[in-house]
Amino acid sequence: MDTVVSGKACSAVLFENDDWFVVDKPTGISTHGAFPGDVALQEWMELHWDKKTYVCSRLDKGTSGVLVFAKNSQASARAQRIHEEYAALKEYVFLSNRSHPKISAIQSWTSEESLDGLACKTEFRLIKSLNGMCLYSAKIERGRMHQIRRHAAAAGIPVLGDLEYGGAQGAQGTRLFLHCWKTQWPEIDSILESPIPESFLLTNAEQRAVCVALERRGKLLESVCNAYRCVHRGELELDCAIDRYGDFLCVWDYESNLQEDAVLQFVKSKCEFICRALHLNGWVVKRAVRNPHSNRLVSSQHVFGKTPPAFFEVFEHGIFYRVSLTESQHVGLFLDQRDNRRLLWKIVQGWRVANLFAYTCSFSVAAAAAQAEVVFSVDAAKKYLDVGVTNFEINSLSQSRRGKFITEDVRSWLARQERKIEREGAQALFDAIVCDPPTFSSTAAKGEFSVANEWGELARMCSRILQRTGCAFFSTNHRAGERADYEGLLKKFFEKVERRSQPLDFPVLPGEPEHVKLFLCSMPILLS
Numbered sequence: 001m002d003t004v005v006s007g008k009a010c011s012a013v014l015f016e017n018d019d020w021f022v023v024d025k026p027t028g029i030s031t032h033g034a035f036p037g038d039v040a041l042q043e044w045m046e047l048h049w050d051k052k053t054y055v056c057s058r059l060d061k062g063t064s065g066v067l068v069f070a071k072n073s074q075a076s077a078r079a080q081r082i083h084e085e086y087a088a089l090k091e092y093v094f095l096s097n098r099s100h101p102k103i104s105a106i107q108s109w110t111s112e113e114s115l116d117g118l119a120c121k122t123e124f125r126l127i128k129s130l131n132g133m134c135l136y137s138a139k140i141e142r143g144r145m146h147q148i149r150r151h152a153a154a155a156g157i158p159v160l161g162d163l164e165y166g167g168a169q170g171a172q173g174t175r176l177f178l179h180c181w182k183t184q185w186p187e188i189d190s191i192l193e194s195p196i197p198e199s200f201l202l203t204n205a206e207q208r209a210v211c212v213a214l215e216r217r218g219k220l221l222e223s224v225c226n227a228y229r230c231v232h233r234g235e236l237e238l239d240c241a242i243d244r245y246g247d248f249l250c251v252w253d254y255e256s257n258l259q260e261d262a263v264l265q266f267v268k269s270k271c272e273f274i275c276r277a278l279h280l281n282g283w284v285v286k287r288a289v290r291n292p293h294s295n296r297l298v299s300s301q302h303v304f305g306k307t308p309p310a311f312f313e314v315f316e317h318g319i320f321y322r323v324s325l326t327e328s329q330h331v332g333l334f335l336d337q338r339d340n341r342r343l344l345w346k347i348v349q350g351w352r353v354a355n356l357f358a359y360t361c362s363f364s365v366a367a368a369a370a371q372a373e374v375v376f377s378v379d380a381a382k383k384y385l386d387v388g389v390t391n392f393e394i395n396s397l398s399q400s401r402r403g404k405f406i407t408e409d410v411r412s413w414l415a416r417q418e419r420k421i422e423r424e425g426a427q428a429l430f431d432a433i434v435c436d437p438p439t440f441s442s443t444a445a446k447g448e449f450s451v452a453n454e455w456g457e458l459a460r461m462c463s464r465i466l467q468r469t470g471c472a473f474f475s476t477n478h479r480a481g482e483r484a485d486y487e488g489l490l491k492k493f494f495e496k497v498e499r500r501s502q503p504l505d506f507p508v509l510p511g512e513p514e515h516v517k518l519f520l521c522s523m524p525i526l527l528s
Contacts, residue, residue, distance in 0.1 A: 027212070027218075088184065108126070181194050228335055253267070337475070340473050411457075451476050502518075
């Protein structure tokens, strides 16, 4: 039976009792964060599942499978002894595009080559051959750093995708094809198991690449929402992104120089695979316009399979958001802000909140649902604020009167708030500010807007209206901009600037820029 997390059944949780929490870790996420603001698996579980855990052991970022966490300090101390006594047994599976030189004579062997001057042992076994690939199992007791990967490479069968130890690159969108599928933990009676990922068993390279993309999200996201990115830019050969919204997919095509028929043919098999895997009804392909000053975001769109409703609702942590895949240039919900919405929800009870460039007010809905005192949603586009009003209505938040919707250029509104604070003092300050400006836009009142040119002034004005004890969320998806430049401007006006990591479904891939730059700022510097 699936464990219930945040009110929803979650098959990513393999076991839980008072002491232990065992998760089926997806590929592409580290066990714990490398810096403040890095949302790795441990931080993700606390943010989205409200699970406070202690790391007992680690899996490399690219490795998936069974991972045991302690739920209290006493269990964590016992876990250390379990490792020191070699009492935990783990069995992995991995793919290699090479066979052992003596595989015709032997089906299993043991490697006892010491690593970093420390004794260790790995028991290898060939499971089966798969169209030029070999699937192996590897058993270890207490693992040394990269033990299986290093022993496999020494045996002439490096793990597929393990570029550090001589493994083949594999297809576009590859992963490290190493998976912990069984663990025997002394204080848990049953053997903890995670099925072999489907991508290990597929022989079609295109299907494998799509399957790997889905496995990066694992089962985690489905435990909290039904809207997320299935395939990010850089995970396939074509420059495209594939998002899930409820029962439908939305494909964003950025290959403006490619013939439209070729694009549609390329994404067809990928979308059919995802629809089968996730039991979805169809997909919409949108061709993105690259001219940032154009009034249009999409040059054309095509619908395949069942036509989605003109407007429908998706959910995230029990909150509903209205979206449209066919009736608007924009869909209505930015998926890359999920972690920030959740973090805001956790901290704003009783706070005064300003949501700038509010779009359809998803941050405002989350804040109001968390019982913020009042939430100001500011945007120059009334038609999107009207969707925000609807989002309040469908979540039964309108009667609370916490939401204030202001159709105004954000720069003008901020200037008015500065003047108001000069008149009224600290009671007019805000406890939380969300500032997620578009890369380019224009308004009748202020003309053209460029985030690269306006970022510093936005940071200054936000710092002037924020409580000393408050916080401000800043973000930009300006792909050409450097994170250090945006961060440096924020540091002129805030004593503490914490960079936030990319969401789980928006991985930073080799050779690809960050999709979005996220910052959490606090302690505004009081300039004269």
